[in-house]
Amino acid sequence: MDEETSPSPPPDVLLDTTLRDGEQAxxxxxxxxxxxxxxxxxxxxGIRYIEVGFPxxxxxxxxxxxxVESSKHSRLVAMALTTIEGVERVADIGVHEVxxxxxxxxxxxxxxxxxxIQRLMADLQDSIEYASYxxxxxxxxxxxAGQRDTSTIHYILNCLLxxxxxxxxxxxxxxxxxxxxxxxxxxxxxxxxRLHGIDWRIAFHGHNDLGLATANSLAALQMDPPVDSIHVxxxxxxxxxxxASLEQLATILELKxxxxxxxxxxxxxxxxxxxxxxxxTPISAHAPVVGSKVFLHESALHQKGMLKDAGCYxxxxxxxxxxxxxMVLGKHSGKRLRRLIxxxxxxxxxxxxxxxxxxxxxxxxxxxxxxxxxxxSIRRCSMIGMEAEGAVSHLKSSTKVSS
Numbered sequence: 001m002d003e004e005t006s007p008s009p010p011p012d013v014l015l016d017t018t019l020r021d022g023e024q025a026x027x028x029x030x031x032x033x034x035x036x037x038x039x040x041x042x043x044x045x046g047i048r049y050i051e052v053g054f055p056x057x058x059x060x061x062x063x064x065x066x067x068v069e070s071s072k073h074s075r076l077v078a079m080a081l082t083t084i085e086g087v088e089r090v091a092d093i094g095v096h097e098v099x100x101x102x103x104x105x106x107x108x109x110x111x112x113x114x115x116x117i118q119r120l121m122a123d124l125q126d127s128i129e130y131a132s133y134x135x136x137x138x139x140x141x142x143x144x145a146g147q148r149d150t151s152t153i154h155y156i157l158n159c160l161l162x163x164x165x166x167x168x169x170x171x172x173x174x175x176x177x178x179x180x181x182x183x184x185x186x187x188x189x190x191x192x193x194r195l196h197g198i199d200w201r202i203a204f205h206g207h208n209d210l211g212l213a214t215a216n217s218l219a220a221l222q223m224d225p226p227v228d229s230i231h232v233x234x235x236x237x238x239x240x241x242x243x244a245s246l247e248q249l250a251t252i253l254e255l256k257x258x259x260x261x262x263x264x265x266x267x268x269x270x271x272x273x274x275x276x277x278x279x280x281t282p283i284s285a286h287a288p289v290v291g292s293k294v295f296l297h298e299s300a301l302h303q304k305g306m307l308k309d310a311g312c313y314x315x316x317x318x319x320x321x322x323x324x325x326x327m328v329l330g331k332h333s334g335k336r337l338r339r340l341i342x343x344x345x346x347x348x349x350x351x352x353x354x355x356x357x358x359x360x361x362x363x364x365x366x367x368x369x370x371x372x373x374x375x376x377s378i379r380r381c382s383m384i385g386m387e388a389e390g391a392v393s394h395l396k397s398s399t400k401v402s403s
Contacts, residue, residue, distance in 0.1 A: 008075070008096050008137070009048065009049075009073065009074060009075040009096065010075065011049055011075055011097075011169070011201060011228065011229055012047075012048045012049035012075065012229065012261075012262070013221075013228070013229055013230065013253065013259070013261065014047065014049060014229070014230065014232055014246065014249065014250060014253075014261065014263070015049045015050075015051060015077065015203060015229045015230070015231045015232070016042060016047050016049060016050045016051065016232060016233070016234070016246060017051040017205075017231045017232070017233055017243070018038065018042075018232075018233040018234045018237065018246070018275065019035055019038060019039075019050065019051060019052050019053050019064075019067060020051045020052065020053045020054055020078075020079055021051070021205075021231070021233060021238050021239070021243055022233035022234065022237045022238050022243065022275075022279075023053065024238060024239050025237050025238050025239060025242070025279065025281070026239075026383060026385065027280070027382065027383025027384050027385045028237075028279050028280070028281075028383075028384065029384040029385075030063060030278060031063065032062050032063045032065070032066035032067075033066065034278045035052065035053070035063045035064070035066055035067040035070075036066040036067055036069065036070035037070070037274070038067070038274065038275070038278070039052070039067045039070045039071050039074070040070050041270070041271055041274055042074075042234075042271060043071065043072060043073050043074055044267070045263055045264045045267040045268065045270070045271055046261065046262035046263040046264050047074065047246075047262075047263060048073055048074050048075065048262055049074060049075045049077070049229065050067075050071070050074045050075070050076055050077065051076075051077040051078065051079070051099065051231075052064045052067040052068055052076055052077065052078050052093070052095065053067065053078060053079070054078065054079040054080075055078055055080075055089045055090060055092075055093055056080075056081060056086070056089065061089060061092075061093065064078055064093045064095075065093045065094075068093050068094045068095060069094075075096050075097065076094075076095040076096050076097070077095055077096070077097040077098070077099055077139065078090045078093060078095045078097075078098060078099070079098075079099045079100075079101065080098050080099070080100060080127070080131075081127075082100050082102070082120070082123040082124045082126075082127040083123065083127065084126070084127070084130055086127065087127055087130045087131050087134060087136070088134075090131075090136065091131075091134040091136060095136070096136070096137055097136060097137040097138075097139055097168070097169075098131050098136045098137070098138060098139065099139045099140075099141055099171070100124060100127055100128070100131075100138070100139070100140055100141065101141040101143045102120060102121070102124050102140060102141070102142065102143060102156055103117075103120065103143050103144060103152075104142040104143055104144050104145045104147070104149060104152050104153045104156060105143075105144040105145075105147040105149040105152060106149055106152060107144065107147065107149075108143060108144045109152070117152065117155065117156070121156065121159045124140075124159075124160075125159065125163060128140075128160075128163050128166050128167065129163070129166065131166075132166040137168045137169070138166060138167045138168055138169070139167075139168065139169040139170075139171055139203070140160065140167060140169070140170050140171065141171040141173055141205070142156065142170065142171065142172055142173065142191075143173060143175055144173070144175040144176065145172050145173055145174070145175070145187060145191075146173065146174035146175055146176055146177075146178050146179045146183075146187070147175075147176070147178070148183075148187060150190070153190075153191065153194075154194055157191065157194045157195065158194075161195075161196070161198070164198045164200070167200055168200065168201060169200060169201040169202070169203055169228070169229075170191065170195075170200050170201070170202055170203070171202075171203040171204070171205050171231070172187060172188055172191060172202065172203065172204050172205065172220075172227075173204075173205035173206075173207075173231075174204075174205070174206050174207055174213075174216060175207065176207065176209060177206070177207030177208055177209025177210055177212070177213065177240070177241060178209065178210065179206075179212070179216055180212065180216075181212065181215050181216055181218070181219035182219070184204065184206075184216045184219045184220055185219055185220070185223055188202060188204065188220060188223060188227065189223070201228040201229065202227045202228055202229075203227060203228060203229040203230065203231060204216070204217055204220035204227045204229075204230050204231070205230075205231040205243075205244075206220075206230070206231070206243065206244040207238070207239070207240065207241065207242070207243060208236060208238075208240075208241040208242045208243060208244065209240055209241045211241070213236065213241075213242070213243055213244035213245070214236075214244050214245055214248045214249060214252075216244070217230040217231075217232070217244040217249055218249070218252060221253070221257065222257075230244060230249060231243065231244065232244045232245060232246040232249050232250075233245070233246060234246045234247070234271055234272055234275040235247070235272050235275050235276065235279070235281075235283055235287070235290075236248070236287075237275065237279055237281060245287075245288070245289075246268075247268045247269075247272060247288075247289045247290050248288050248289055250263045250265065250268065251265060251268075251289050251316070251321070255316070255320075265320055265321050265322070266319075266320060266321055266322035267322060268289065268290060268321065268322070269290045269321065269322055269323065270322075272290045280378075280381065280382040280383070280384070281382055282378065289316070289321060290321075294316075294318075294323075295314065295316075295318045295323050295324065295325050295326060296326050296327075296328050297313065297325065297326070297327055297328065298327075298328040298330045298331070298332045298333055299332045299333075300332055300333055300334025300335075300336070300337070301334070303327055303333060303334060303336055303337045304334065304336050306325060306327070307327075307336055307337075307340065310325055327340075329341060329352070329355070329356055329359065330356075330359060330360070331359075331360050333356065335349075338352040338353060338356065339352075
């Protein structure tokens with residue numbers, strides 16, 4: 001981290017957790033160099049609040065350290081276990097804020113942590129005290145709050161109240177991606193009411209299992225008062241169906257809610273393309289804002305309108321997103337595009353018609369074969385890891401060979 005940077009940059013409305021929760025997507029293993037380059041690129045486009053990871057083991061520690069050292073402008077966050085050693089590791093990499101996670105449902109208490117809530121809270125309280133001593137801002141993530149186990153959530157909040165002056169933020173996650181937008185508002189309201197006017201920031205962390213992470217984050221932003229921050233990942237990558245999308249919410253904040261951010265929207269796609277590369281995961285061609293087909297038009301009726309007024313069938317202005325509208329000569333194209341192409345190519349419209357028919361009647365066999373081969377190749381190469389069944393099979397077969 002640059003020595004001239006403010007010791008504690010302020011929190012921002014968008015907390016980019018691509019390097020922590022995003023990297024928890026199956027088969028993703030970012031190198032220290034990749035994390036450092038991500039931070040450089042993210043800051044270049046205006047991101048100012050970044051979670052660098054979970055520096056629990058030596059590899060993740062080195063990766064998180066590289067990310068921190070490459071930062072010049074951002075408020076940096078890292079996740080820690082609720083132990084003195086966990087806090088030490090976060091403090092040693094030089095971030096501004098530590099994220100502790102505490103289970104807020106009986107399901108997670110029983111099946112994930114296997115400890116009493118009293119023991120967990122004692123560990124958390126000790127960790128908060130030590131983090132405060134190390135001058136770290138403290139963020140408490142209420143894991144599985146989306147299950148809405150009210151009695152457990154209230155018990156935890158009551159345990160945290162005596163440490164109110166040592167806590168700066170409460171993060172409300174929809175850990176299983178199960179909430180509807182209205183339920184997000186109800187959950188956050190119930191938590192706020194329990195805080196008795198204590199001035200903690202509130203953040204929301206959405207998962208996309210029902211395809212609602214962006215909608216749920218938007219609901220949190222439209223509350224009265226709104227949450228202070230929402231957690232996002234580039235391309236929406238993350239565990240299972242992923243997280244709320246950075247590019248979608250950055251665009252919604254500016255274009256729909258009129259909230260200026262520091263992000264340069266016209267450079268979002270360059271960041272998503274880098275993440276596509278290092279995550280070994282292709283972006284959907286139809287991904288909102290950044291998909292390769294988002295500003296392509298083939299339908300004759302659409303093309304007619306678009307050639308007269310680009311707003312006819314596009315709400316988003318591609319120029320603001322560093323892209324441009326394009327027309328496709330295909331099966332559904334009409335005479336207006338054919339005439340435009342003929343004029344530009346200085347040829348007859350008849351020749352354009354012949355090209356259109358040739359395109360429509362072309363053999364899809366080779367393209368299908370290439371696509372199939374590419375998809376199979378991506379499936380083989382897009383995961384640094386091995387499914388458990390495959391690992392068992394591999395080990396059994398290697399044991400037979402060696403014996």
